[in-house]
Amino acid sequence: MARTTQTTATETTKSETTTTDPQSNSSGATSLVNHVDQIKETLKGVIQDLNTVMDAVKQADREKRTTDKEIEAIRAKLRQLRSVRI
DSSP states (O other), X not given: OHHHHHHHHHHHHHHHHHHHOHHHHHHHHXXXXXXXXXXXXXXXXXXXXXXXXXHHHHHHHHHHHHHHHHHHHHHHHXXXXXXXXX
């Protein structure tokens, strides 16, 4: 029970220090805002990277479809050539 009382006294002292020192509170808020801005910038970079990857995947898909069409055309030509009798 003494430990609970001691913790409460410590928490009260901490909250009093935070509320009575506006410069410290302002500094903490400024630090938090700066941290959030850094996170936002990092996320913007991640989004740009994801868009780059997405563009590369789309390009690869287009190339694959083109290649598949070319392969099918070659197969059709081979079937046609096989049916020719000399």
